[in-house]
Amino acid sequence: MDRFARLLTDLIYTRSRNSKLALLADYLRTVPAPDRGWALAGLTGELNFPSVKAGIVRDLIKERVDPILFSLSRDFVGDTAETVSLLWPAPPGAVTPPPTVSEAVSALSAATRATAKPIVAGLLDRLDEDGRFALLKLATGALRIGVSARLAKTAFAQAFSVPLDDVEEIWHALRPPYTDLFAWATGAAAKPDITSLPVFRPFMLANPLEDAVLDLADYAAEWKWDGIRIQLVHAGGETRLFSRGGEDITASFPDVARAFAHEGVLDGELLVRGAAQGGEAGGAASFNALQQRLGRKVVSASMQAAYPAFVRLYDMLFDRGEDLRRLPWSDRRVRLESVVAGLDPGAFDISALIEAGDFDELADLRAAARETDIEGVMLKRRDSPYEAGRKAGLWYKWKREPLTADCVMMYAQRGSGKRSSFYSDYTFGCWTAPEAEGGVLLPVGKAYSGFSDEELRWLDGFVRKHTVNRFGPVREVEKSLVFEVAFDAVNPSTRHKSGIAMRFPRISRIRRDKPAAEADEIGTLRRMIVASAAG
């Protein structure tokens, strides 16, 4: 654990990407198996100990440190694992040697709800501050130390001089501690063969179009559907649905999985039947409807009937064992059309191409799309291969302009991680009626992005100077600062007193010039709810 703890500490204090890669590669090369494999799993977010929850760690520390002193400390530090690592009292008596990463992982894996607390406490007692920090990060999931899974895989590829694309390709078929992966990378074994396994392949993603104008002779246009992007895999007699991050969500959508038995890998948008997006002809309900079905481990028949799911297909990566990803998009599209023709039309359709004579006409169609609640337009280079990640120049997303409203800052909370100590999460509200007529502000949303670092420092200072009340970590501020808030849509909500919820709210401008009384009313936001989205 010492080596891993030192690696995390060094990574936190290292800014440059190349230095981070060098630290990671050195660790992966020099630390023996299986520790390095478990560490790689931790760095890529592949470890999960279902019985070890953040709540357990909080309970443990509150048995050792006064709860109020802990919560004040946690608020200052902005990270529970770090706070606990700093506060954990050294146990009396002889010091036992620290556990190895593998030893810690097997102890945490063996934990049940009943034994998790003594197991975690026993491990913490054997570690120093840095070790406790590393253990708690491993045990409770996301490390959040500025190393993405992609960076860790890149470091692996560099450490052993193997192609990164190969690592990505086989990654999802392998399990920690990645014995096969290290065996292949160190030349001790052949590359694992995954062709007959139902595994996730990395998605091809789009870049924002910004101000570019494209020639439609080179680019095909499709609507951008507002569901969740999924990959549909059928191999070795099994069907799986994977989300954007490669998470297996088959259990939530048994209706879709049952309907697919064509050997291959398809890329599409998971939607629910309805008439919000694109009207009757579009046939898809709002994202709100799809949300009813997300994150469920068991889906009842009535739920499947009330919110019937289907997949609108975009692309095809494999067809009966044949890898199509090097073919141009137009060829893959032809193959996809022929496969879709043979699928159950209740569960699958194909994302239609938009007929537009030129880019200006496409712009007009996009502008009109708000009426039918469509998120925007996708542009795909007709000769583009299917490349993992966000390669420049191949695929573009051209979202519709966001909606905006002027809202008043009401509460602020400190951020986490890089923003710890800064008041960076803001709750803002709109008026129930004009202030002069006795209207009050009610919260309509919360945002923590859209401002520059310089604006963040200013906002942090504003919060500190205008605090009127404190509720634990939350500061209520003087209701004087207006934000122009941008958002993608307004949905009805029973969770909020204002009766509405914004989709993807972010601060688009700080309106220091605008008096709070001139901010928008809730009624204005309510009118932005697309009538059909309610269903």
Next chain:
Amino acid sequence: MLTSQKPPRWIKAEREGIHLPTIDWWIDPSRPATNALVTHGHADHARGGHGQVWATGATRDIIALRYGTPTGGRDLDYNEPLDIGDSITATFVPAGHVLGSAQILLERQGERIIVTGDYKRRPDPTCLPFQPTPCDILITEATFALPIFTHPPIEREIARLLAARAANPDRCILIGAYALGKAQRVIAELRLAGYHETIWLHGAMVAVCELYERHGVELGPLALMSEATREALKGQIIACPPSSLNSTWARRLPDPINAMASGWMRVRQRAVQRNVELPLIISDHCDWNELTGTILELSPEETWITHGREDALLHWCALHQMRARALDLVGREEDDTG
């Protein structure tokens, strides 16, 4: 001891500082005052524009350096009682914070009040150690008043600094350290650890280092960074104010390892936010155990808590059944003097 349950009427905590209303004297006022007692030379305690300034000789020299010679008042020795009117006596007692720093003991008709100013309990080769003084009311600082703050021994931090230097002969170590106090302490500790090479300074540090030497604090060979070539600075140690880390000034250095000497470095993200690669937990303030230990040691009838994380210390006092209250003083947010 206190003559009644209520705080004495001859002392009052105002937003602008501690006020003695019967004679209109102030301690560390943030606004110009006719008579100011000043605990130490840091800018959030010592401001310009006062009429009479009463402080230790070193503190008055620091004030003269920053704001010009005060128009009135005089240098006071430690433990020399000063009669300031209305039967009130003020005595400056060593606080162990920086050169010249003092606690101020206020006495009137048997009532004893200590204003600690900023203080620490660790040994510091650049100033006299904190002198515990019995009192009825303790007015204490609370900069690091959270139990997460436990400062490691300074020898460990200096050893880490020297190890980083030894491991990177082609780079240099740039230490961000507050120009008054922290910088000189780090330099003096490096000398104690056996480091006798030239330490290179940012221009803003020179005058205070000279002032320390005039007051008898030996700092060894020092030179201006701007007088060295980039090549000559490889493997060297350079000190600058924290605000000069990552500045255009630092671009002349050979691939600097940014270090920072501050109690705030105990929290990883504070170091990351300042782009610090080598955080050194070196503080001129008490850590949590020293703050609470001092309160237990002096066990005053009442503790008043100034700038910092007063809520945690207030709660701790309540847990220990000690009377305490928080003062709301202006201009004392988290800063680089930590």
